[in-house]
Amino acid sequence: MDREHFYATMNGEGTLDYELYLNTKKLLSCQKDFSEFCNRDELQFQVVHQIEELWMKLIGYTLLDIDDYVQQENTNRVLTLFKRVHIALKLMTEQLALLETMSPKEYQEIRLVLGNGSGQESPGFRTLLKMHPHLWDSYKKNYLEKHGLTVEKIYSTEYKHCDAYVVAEALAEFDELFQKFRYHHLQLINRSIGLGAKSLKGRSVEILNEGMRIKFFPELWEIRSKMTDEWGKSYGVVRDSIGGH
Numbered sequence: 001m002d003r004e005h006f007y008a009t010m011n012g013e014g015t016l017d018y019e020l021y022l023n024t025k026k027l028l029s030c031q032k033d034f035s036e037f038c039n040r041d042e043l044q045f046q047v048v049h050q051i052e053e054l055w056m057k058l059i060g061y062t063l064l065d066i067d068d069y070v071q072q073e074n075t076n077r078v079l080t081l082f083k084r085v086h087i088a089l090k091l092m093t094e095q096l097a098l099l100e101t102m103s104p105k106e107y108q109e110i111r112l113v114l115g116n117g118s119g120q121e122s123p124g125f126r127t128l129l130k131m132h133p134h135l136w137d138s139y140k141k142n143y144l145e146k147h148g149l150t151v152e153k154i155y156s157t158e159y160k161h162c163d164a165y166v167v168a169e170a171l172a173e174f175d176e177l178f179q180k181f182r183y184h185h186l187q188l189i190n191r192s193i194g195l196g197a198k199s200l201k202g203r204s205v206e207i208l209n210e211g212m213r214i215k216f217f218p219e220l221w222e223i224r225s226k227m228t229d230e231w232g233k234s235y236g237v238v239r240d241s242i243g244g245h
């Protein structure tokens, strides 16, 4: 196939209504020019990162809406919008696998042209990392304190699968999916550059490990352990066999 011919048509003219509305001219010129790529994997590398930024923009924007609806205790809206956030996070995690189709050698070539750029500088990720304390405050104020409830009551002593419980589970799922993204990202690094590399030792690996330990809503995880210990009191650490032996 004539590469140059298809390169010329791939970005379109940008004049049709579809192109104008979606601003395809600008969107499709956000990647390096075809002649500038250091190899044939670099377009994928840029596109995956750019799409991840778009998903994070959508997630951040949706979390702002969720916060408004949490303040109004509009549970139906909160759950529908959390579903959107959860799906976007799953897509973010799933598409990391695209980069595993790039060979370690080809990644080393791309790495040479990245400058000092690091995922730590991602505007989307940095914004998302700042949102969870606000969400938790709104949730606690509106779904718990206003009704004399606590995490302990809604999960355990007064458990009845109420609105406060289902919203808490949506928050927990957001937390868990964020961790899954971090975990898969770590696997991707191992696959492409190897976590044992000398140049990664120190700050890089430390940053990634620190991130893996962060829980956005620790109270929602602690309650599960507390309940296990509480219920476990009746049988101690080792339970009797149900078969009686």
Ligand code: HEM
Pocket: 048, 049, 052, 053, 096, 099, 107, 117, 118, 119, 120, 121, 122, 125, 182, 185, 188, 189, 192, 193, 200, 203, 204, 205, 207, 208, 211, 212
């Ligand atoms: C082959 C692909 C990739 C490699 C080898 C890689 C490598 C790394 C490394 C070594 C770090 C640690 C910090 C540093 O040294 O700068 C890091 C951090 C990070 N990367 Fe990637 N990355 C890749 C793809 C991606 C993609 C597709 C995203 C999409 C959003 C991403 C987002 C991030 C973020 C957000 C951080 C900061 C993590 C934190 O603070 O917990 N990376 N990456």
